[in-house]
Amino acid sequence: MSSADDSPSARHRWRIQGRAEREAPGAPSPAEALLVELDRIQVRLDDVIEQGRPAFFEGSDSYDRATVAVIRLAALFEEPSRFAPFLTTVADDERRGITTTRNIAAHSGYRAMDADLFWQTTTEHLPGVIARLRTEVESAP
Template sequence: MSRIENRIDDVISQGREAFAEGSESYDRAIVAVLRLASLFEEEKRFSEFLAVVTAEERRGITTTRNIAAHRGYGAMNAEVFWRTVTELLPDLLARIRAATRA
């Protein structure tokens, strides 16, 4: 989890201006999403995470992962991807962290 959070923190600290396809920031965001999506591939092992992630959030993460892995980065809307990584994922990761501490 901390590696995912660190990548997202790096993306946020570099700012929207640095976030473009092919940039280090964009690539770090992609890796963060790929790693997050992988947590959901082993439902038994990560069931405590799944309990705090809505079905819609899980579909969104999986869809983003699939676009990145199978269709290429160019198929993504950079603005939507930016907002997802910098606004939605930090909240999601905070909920997962809170659930694992309980």
């Protein structure tokens, strides 16, 4: 390790820190943060649907947008303490399906993905999950 790597700022630059117990002043509430994330996911799903099935194939912009949407949706379930009150509307089997799809996309590569099933999941199932989550957040006290 060089002397530049020994500096205090370099040693702590990549230290992993857990999420703070309390949100920082001015930070969005979990509900607000979740709504923003749901909007980002929905925009991607809308783009995929608008481009249509012919544009949905490995390596296409549409396919990549669907992959990012699934990865971001699955990430919501990785922070259960932050979003727990809102995630109960998603059934366990749906969570497993989302997580499995994410794992295939992220770890096995696109070749392991059934494009027809992925299209169906992205265009038929995920919009309903997003809508239910949004309703849950918006109806919370």
